[in-house]
Amino acid sequence: MNEEGRGPSAESLLALIGEHRESIRAALDDEQHALLLTRLRALAEAPPDKDMAVRRALQGVRHALRPLPFDHPARAALDGVRLVAAPPGPATVTEALALVDLLAAAPEPAPTADPTLGVTLGDVTSGDDRTAADPLLREPALSTAEATARCGGAPPPELIRLPDPPRGDRFLEFQFPVGGGTPHPVVLKVNRLLLADIDPRGAASWWLGGNSWLGGTPASLLGRLPDHELVGAATTLVEGE
Known part of the structure; x- marks a missing residue:
């Protein structure tokens, strides 16, 4: 628990990543694992005395861990780390720097056959095959x-x-x-919370995935729910409440 009793600290989450680095590598595909390394590097490079920079970088790490199975220890700890509670300390940046080398050295997982595609997932890299295998690109x-x-x-x-x-x-x-028009203002507001500029796939997955708090898929509820409810659901995800 952190000093305010609101869940594990940022440092304990990073410690979990280090402890379970091999199972994390096995659970994430190459693109997802590369994103996690990128987010950890960004955290390691954040000025320790710039609280908001550290918070934003740590939020990026949390988004990169979302594809983990829900029963994975690191994934299960995500919602307990509230970035609005006690600020992450300098140890957060130090721990991230150490994790980059550890995760980069984690063994490559064996290729996984996907029976629904009839191919090895590692072979689907570009072109029409990649589009067909990527549900987000079919939207x-x-x-x-x-x-x-x-x-x-x-x-x-x-x-x-x-x-x-x-x-x-x-x-x-x-x-x-x-029928036309500029982007929904609430979409831009929520996307800022979800860091869509640096994690577009994570933001897209939130909008297009089921949300028990809202009772449906957020994208399908645009214009049907008050904007503040969509913003509230995204804030809950980001703050881990």
Whole structure:
């Protein structure tokens, strides 16, 4: 428990990552594991005396761990770490620096066969196969040109932008009103909370996944629920309450 009795500290979460690094490596695919390393490096490079920078970087680490199975010890600890409680101390940055080397050295998992695709997941890397295997890239989306037209200029960084080499960046369509118009203001607000600019897949998964607190998929509830309820659900996720 942290000093305010609100759950494990940031340092204890990082210690769990180090302790279970091999099972984390096995549970995450290459892209997810690379993202976790990137987030840990960002945390290690955050100035220890800049509380908000450390909090933001730690939030990025938490988002990178979301793909872990719910029964994984590190995943289970996520919601107990509240970034608005006692601020992470300098040890958080020090621990992150040590973790980067540990996780980078974790053994590669064996390729996993996906019977629904009939291929080895490690073989699906690009082109049409990658798009077919990635459910997020199958979601309705706008091209960069279409999003630029809808925004009246360069799309804001808060919009979820998914890279897709064959077609170019994809902007998930739910972020815009049906029939035209600029992005939903509440989408931009929630996406800022979810760090969509640095973790677009994590933000997209929240919007498109089931949410028991809201009683449905957040994206499908746009315009049906008051904006503050969507913001509240995202805040609950970020703060881990």
